[in-house]
Amino acid sequence: MNKNSLLERGSKHDEVPVAINTLLITAKLKSEPIALVILFIAIIALAFSPILTKLSQVEISPSGTIFNRLWISTIIMGLWQITTTPKSEETELLVRSPVDYKQQGLLILASIAATGSALSWAFSLTQTSVASSTVLRSLTPLFISFGGWLILKQRFDRKFLLGMILAIVGGITIGWDDWQLGTEYLIGDGIALLSAALHGVNLLTVGYLRDRTNTAKILLWRCAIGTLIILPVILLREESLFPNSWQNWLTVISLAVVCQTFGQGLLVYSLKQFSSSFVGIFALLKPILTALLAWVIFAESLSLANGIALILVLIGIYLAKSSNSAEKAV
DSSP, X not given: OOHHHHHHHHHHHHHHHHHHHHHHHHHHHHHHHHHHHHHHHHHHHHHTHHHHHHHHTTTSOHHHHHHHHHHHHHHHHHHHHHHHSOHHHHHHHHHHSOOOHHHHHHHHHHHHHHHXXXXXXXXXXXXXXXXXXXXXXXXXXXXXXXXXXXXXXXXOOHHHHHHHHHHHHHHHHHTTTTOOOSGGGHHHHHXXXXXXXXXXXXXXHHHXXXXXXXXXXXXXXXXXXXXXXXXXXXXXXXXXXXXXXXXXXXXXXXXXXXXXXIIXXXXXXXXXXBOHHHHHHHTTHHHHHHHHHHHHHSOOOOOHHHHHHHHHHHHHHHXXXXXXXXXXXX
């Protein structure tokens, strides 16, 4: 075989991975707008959470609301897993698949972090103002990015960091008008900051797990373990477990279906495409959308700060999205 034929064969083989790589890049570019729409729909669904939570607290406590939200979602996700997994495949997985203790440990960590974040957020509202709690909760992307840099060795370019800072400033602006400072609010502010950190741990862990397991499994574990964690808290505090009226039952069922199952499900699904840091930045739209929904539903007034916050968060999201750091590292 002569030299020219060898070179020709080599060039043909080289064309194969180049062609595959081109197809993958093209498919990724086409899927990005769809993933962005999915993420936006997730945030809209999650924006109903504070409103529905407020309505449910007419009869039950914040922790009781979270408990009902989680156990109902656990049943929904459990039924989803049973109906979508064929029996033969399920049996084969149980027999042949080795137990992945690392994955199970991370699922438990994500569950504890998510439940701890929700509980500490609810408790912070009893110790400090809603505005202060909102301001501190807006620091979540900072915790995610720091954790990604420290643990996962992620790198962020200048455009992404600028977008993150602008989005965080926008999130802070939402509650700036009514932000209360003082030693009497120190405990509540500290708990709100803890809630932001735990939420960051949750998103970072789920973002890592999303490449290794499916959305339904993550949600099922998170909701089931969360239910087991929060039940003793309610029993020890002798709080009411369930709503008394059908109206309140409708509210907590809506929380479980719309926010926990649908909203969180789409959010977890989007972590397949986007980095946890970008999803954390995008989630800063949630309090703004909640304010808009409260304006429509409860006729609550919108301030100039809400408009400024929206502009800053949108600019921040645009800068973060146009950077390389928004995409999930492969």
